[in-house]
Amino acid sequence: MNQMYYNYFLIILLELYFLGSQKCRSYVVKNDKTLFVDVHNTPHKKIYLKRNSNSNTHNNNRRKTHIKNSNTNIEVQNRIISSKENEAYINKKIDEFSKYRIKDFSSKYTFFFPGQGEQFVTMGLDTYNTCKEAKDIYDRASKILGYNLMDVIKNGPEEKLKDSEIAQPSIYTVSIAAFEKLKKENSDIVNNLNLCMGYSLGEYAALTVAGALPFEEGVYLTKQRGISMQKCAQLHKMTTIAVVGLTLDIIHKLIEDVNKEMDDDILIVSYMTDKKFGLCGKSESMEYLNTLAKEKYKAVFTKKLQISGAFHSAYMFPAKSVLEKVLKEINFKKMNVPTLSNVDGFAYTDPNIIKQLLLLQLTSPIKIYKCLDTILQNGYETGYELGPGTINANLLRDVSKKKKTAIPYI
Numbered sequence: 001m002n003q004m005y006y007n008y009f010l011i012i013l014l015e016l017y018f019l020g021s022q023k024c025r026s027y028v029v030k031n032d033k034t035l036f037v038d039v040h041n042t043p044h045k046k047i048y049l050k051r052n053s054n055s056n057t058h059n060n061n062r063r064k065t066h067i068k069n070s071n072t073n074i075e076v077q078n079r080i081i082s083s084k085e086n087e088a089y090i091n092k093k094i095d096e097f098s099k100y101r102i103k104d105f106s107s108k109y110t111f112f113f114p115g116q117g118e119q120f121v122t123m124g125l126d127t128y129n130t131c132k133e134a135k136d137i138y139d140r141a142s143k144i145l146g147y148n149l150m151d152v153i154k155n156g157p158e159e160k161l162k163d164s165e166i167a168q169p170s171i172y173t174v175s176i177a178a179f180e181k182l183k184k185e186n187s188d189i190v191n192n193l194n195l196c197m198g199y200s201l202g203e204y205a206a207l208t209v210a211g212a213l214p215f216e217e218g219v220y221l222t223k224q225r226g227i228s229m230q231k232c233a234q235l236h237k238m239t240t241i242a243v244v245g246l247t248l249d250i251i252h253k254l255i256e257d258v259n260k261e262m263d264d265d266i267l268i269v270s271y272m273t274d275k276k277f278g279l280c281g282k283s284e285s286m287e288y289l290n291t292l293a294k295e296k297y298k299a300v301f302t303k304k305l306q307i308s309g310a311f312h313s314a315y316m317f318p319a320k321s322v323l324e325k326v327l328k329e330i331n332f333k334k335m336n337v338p339t340l341s342n343v344d345g346f347a348y349t350d351p352n353i354i355k356q357l358l359l360l361q362l363t364s365p366i367k368i369y370k371c372l373d374t375i376l377q378n379g380y381e382t383g384y385e386l387g388p389g390t391i392n393a394n395l396l397r398d399v400s401k402k403k404k405t406a407i408p409y410i
Contacts (some may be wrong), residue, residue, distance in 0.1 A: 267280050
């Protein structure tokens with residue numbers, strides 16, 4: 001048996017192991033670089049994984065080489081579930097996770113981490129130039145990614161940084177580099193850290209700082225997450241808009257009006273405050289929603305978000321299977337401090353539950369308002385937002401009666 005077929009045989013064994021009780025319908029070698037996997041015993045739930053034969057990310061080698069780079073191309077097929085199916089599944093899983101929640105903890109010193117959409121050209125450049133430990137973070141990330149990350153951040157262009165494949169590992173790396181700089185300049189606050197919270201993608205940086213996710217694994221993971229989400233976005237041309245100044249009941253009326261007029265299924269994908277929500281739908285429907293929100297319902301303002309698809313909705317369903325495979329390769333460690341989940345706003349420390357919550361986060365609307373409320377209810381005094389932008393600091397100030405916020409740090 002030559003080496004190529006031997007490798008495919010090993011991959012098939014790994015896939016059978018990962019899928020457990022789920023039956024693999026077929027494995028077909030399409031060419032020397034592509035493996036076709038039908039992961040369910042149905043004709044319509046399929047994932048296509050394209051493996052570069054020159055890549056160092058093969059399952060059997062990547063763990064031993066500590067992920068030298070992550071040049072694995074992922075494609076997902078057009079397959080989603082209905083929003084009602086998705087909502088029912090999410091609620092069921094949240095109920096199951098309730099017994100793992102941490103109830104006795106402090107948020108006195110909390111670190112916050114931004115998500116996609118906060119990226120900008122030159123972010124973190126000063127830290128890269130002035131902090132040796134931070135520069136080392138960028139260099140390590142570049143080895144995993146297979147390109148010079150700081151060159152991309154420094155030179156852009158902005159459109160390139162918007163691509164999820166680039167944006168997600170970039171923001172993650174900038175956040176961890178900022179943490180390394182803070183650790184050097186103010187070790188006391190780092191040593192007294194009580195809690196971590198990330199906005200969407202920011203959960204991965206939060207888990208790294210909490211001690212659960214090693215940095216190299218985090219770079220690899222966020223890149224693969226970004227690729228799969230980008231593929232989903234290409235399948236479904238969606239727009240996400242933030243609507244500010246309307247209560248939840250008015251938001252539901254707005255959605256009902258747009259769905260009726262445009263024959264669409266507008267979804268709430270983020271609950272940022274009690275009067276700030278992220279909504280997604282087809283581009284033409286969102287143009288109508290944008291107008292209606294301001295003219296009929298008197299929204300304070302609306303803003304198109306710098307993300308490439310309907311993140312945190314049923315439209316991300318195909319990416320979920322891809323991310324699940326990647327997560328199974330990674331051994332999360334015991335956390336030093338709890339992290340908050342965007343799925344339900346509660347604190348967790350069990351790394352196995354965190355994996356499941358990260359999967360659920362892809363298709364679940366994120367409850368940022370609930371996370372911030374949890375922080376304010378547990379003795380919050382001081383916090384740092386590590387990475388680009390001030391999304392968490394701004395939202396915290398909005399929901400805090402005493403206008404508490406966090407210190408931006410990049």
